[in-house]
Amino acid sequence: MPYRFEEFEINIEQASLTRGDEEVALEPRAYALLLLLIRNRERVVSKDEIIEQLWQGRFTSDSAVTTCLKTLRKALQDDGERQRFIRTLRGRGFRFVAQVSEVLAESPVIVSIESESPPDWSRIEVPDTQPSALQGKPSLIVLPLQNLGDDPFSALMSEAMAHDVIQELSRLRWLRVIARGTAFRFRFPDTDLRLLGQQLKVRYALCGTISTWGARRELHLELSDCQLGDLVWADRFDVSQDRMHGAREQILARVISSLEIYVPMHEASQASLTSTQRLDSWGNYHLGLRHMYRFTPLANQQAAQYFREAIRLDSRFARAYAGLSFTRFQDAFLNYDDDVNGAIADARRFAETAVELDGLDPFTNFNLGRSLMLEGEADISQSWLERSVTLSPNFAQGHYSRALVNTLQGQTEDCIANSELALHLSPLDPLLYANYAVRALSYLRIGDMENAIKAIEKAVRTPGAHYLIQMIAALLYALNQQMDKAQYWRQQALQRHPSASARHFFVALPFAEESFRQTLSKGLRLANF
Template sequence: MIYAFGDCEMDIAARELRRGGIVVRLEPQVFDLLGLLVENRHRVVGREELIERIWHGRAVSDAAVSSRVKSARQAVGDDGERQGVIRTHHGVGFRFVGTMAAPSAMANHCVAVGEARERAASARPSIAVLPFELVGAVGAYAAVADGLPHDLILELSRLHWLTVIARGSSFQFRSAAVAPEKVAAALGVRYVVTGDVEVDGPRISVTVEVSDTSTAALVWSERYGRPLGAVHEIRSEIASSVASALDLHIAVAEARRALSSPSNLDAWAAYHLGVAEMYRFDREGAERAAARFEQAIEREPGFARAHAGLSFAHFQGAFQRFAADRAAAIDKARRSAETAVALDPFDPFCNLVTGRVAWLIGDLEGARPWLDRAIELNPNYAQGKYASAWTRTLLGEGSRGRRLVDAAMELSPLDPLLYAMLAVRAFTHILQGETAEAAIWGERAARAPRAHPLIELIAAVSHGLNGDDEQANRWFASALRRQPDLGREAFFEAFPFGNDAVRVRINQVLHRIAV
């Protein structure tokens, strides 16, 4: 990326600053500091964040920071009195305030590409986690007020689609009365997380709230009550739960934001509208989702998650038999997944869709490492745990599958894929020969919001294995009314069980009720 301001051009990739076309020699830390300020010019960068990013958290004096800032100012023709390029916010940090200019002709192409990426990045949702407030006498548990927000920052940073402000900057705001718009002005964030910690007798309570800084509206809130005990376990459990919840709730808020100005969508807005349609799990939703993801890719071709979303939409077309040409849908899902993971191999969603494509061709062993990697990248990724549970269960690992799907439902009890999680739980009982339990979970899955006809087939099989042909026939008939081309072939195409004995038992049930 090349940034142009005044008579300067800063080439980040080449680590070169040019002023009037002449290269300016800079110490590495001075270059890094200037680059950090330029790339985050929409907000104030705090002193602690500077130290974290430039000195990697080592203890440094204020004089050392001031010296590097002074050198950066001199390099771009600024000074501490004029502050036309780098402005000091006393007690807070520094902000780049120079006017961006057109780059040289030689750099035009690089800048055009860079600006497109920058526009996508600026549209990316951003969040700051503030220190929590202490309510009453919390005694030895006071550390939770800072420790839990720090844990949350670490967990939220695993979400590649969310920009998370570093602790050094967000922890400057310690007042309970700080207004969201003030945080937005200082840090340039769209969302802010606040909370409080209270000890009441033998219990500790933690309240967490997420607000939209542009409207001060509450996006999501939750109250956690736990017995006093091992504080580290309490912190870890709550941080995982909050991070998983925000993965869903902020995405919903972003879709609502995009709907408020549908005629002027940037890549991220189109992406979030695509996600909202994707979770309808029907033909029309899949088609509209694909169109939104293609719209996002058109605006930003290097947008990895938009390619991943497009793979997800084509997966639905093939898996739920929406697509007129299933082979073509599988190929589109595969190509989009390959593009996504090539653009961002560390995004859990990109790894998830790559693993899901392997399902479509029955390559469960090929799916396993991609889904395991998605969980490694984000241990709070409920949909990753669900997908891995499904794969392992079909491979015959029922106990492992049950632990994973239970963890997924605990992390995200209102997940759009909850119906599928419940269905996996039914499959784990089928695998273990626990037919009564399988019928209970299969029934719950088929009655859950967004459950599609294939899930009703699972309910039919579960009841049939349990000897209740009346319920089995009812669910089988319901599935056929919604999608007449379903049957034994479609069931095993969607759910390629590796256990031959289980396949035989299911096939016998389908033969018996498909009359």
């Protein structure tokens, strides 16, 4: 039990709070808030940081934080007046003020990263050791849909959809999928998922129902955590029978892209409630992913630390090397590191290592393609990005990155087509903001300012949007003679990156077409960059 304060104790391994001999009922988000405040008790934790840590970048309101805090205070038998444990500092945030003792001190991977010296990236190599067992690799079983009627066509579709999902999931290198022959033995309506998980040692189950309403078929799909009994994701599809075969591909794409988002998100949430000493390579990897997609300098450093720890635990973990490549890409692309050329070289080196370890993983190929884009090797970059979507046709980030390279090369039609496909496959993707921005630039190239403005407005309002996106908004509004809005987004960009300049912009986005570069340069000058 690492933490004790007054009569309370927190058991990290069991993710529980006890008062004396009695367990205190506490919903997961309030428990996560308690851990966040205790682990940062030497300082004030802002409301923005709480939202970022607990809601993982998803939009939420201040009232949600207030409600979570009230729930926690109630569990601790505290209130806003006494503030015996949690003190509110108006306009600043919250701080845990009770005396805390650490019965068994943790040795976390992330320790005061602000004061940590920059990592020596050149020292991270691939040791000549055998791969360790990836015990924490997510695992999933896909069950046939339960047919709620007696329609023969629905009975056929119930197994066909499950078969298609299994086939497509088998392309994903980060997920262990139970084979069809085993999965289809558990086709019973009342399968106990918790018992099923124990028998097959599987973490997740994808199941659902298909029902008939006249000429329409309604599919309900659910992804559950077999160990916890939690519902992780659910969706509903309503399709007419004459369109069912054509809709299968669309449903399949939505299911795969949703699992690629929600499973890692759920894994990261569970890992964040675990003692860092007990995290395995996959736990560190998923926490790295969560930080990586926050697109801030601090979060990017934290992500890199988690990926390095994953490599320390498993020296041949291809995806962890790919994650390191992604963080170094951010360092170069967003000018987080003054040594841009060094960051670009690292991004390529780590991506090449990842591909050497697992050349069939779409994510490793994707990162190699992106690193080559930074080096100005657009044609070679495009070939690796195409390979990523060949390996997994529903890999939305691969299609988006192809759109980015398209716009850098002036291939407007291809850019919009790849952007549309990425948006269709993954409407909640962490790179959604960038997808909208790429479309805005393509519309600008063909002179469609109305759609360019619409696209960039979506981009800057989407979570994850960084200062380069705000610069694009500023130059677009300046070109459209909306100087008030141009200056607003200029100020927003400078708040994020005080030294933001046209030079930074074109280093990150090396457009090949000189006439379009001149158009963008004009917009940046008008916006006072």
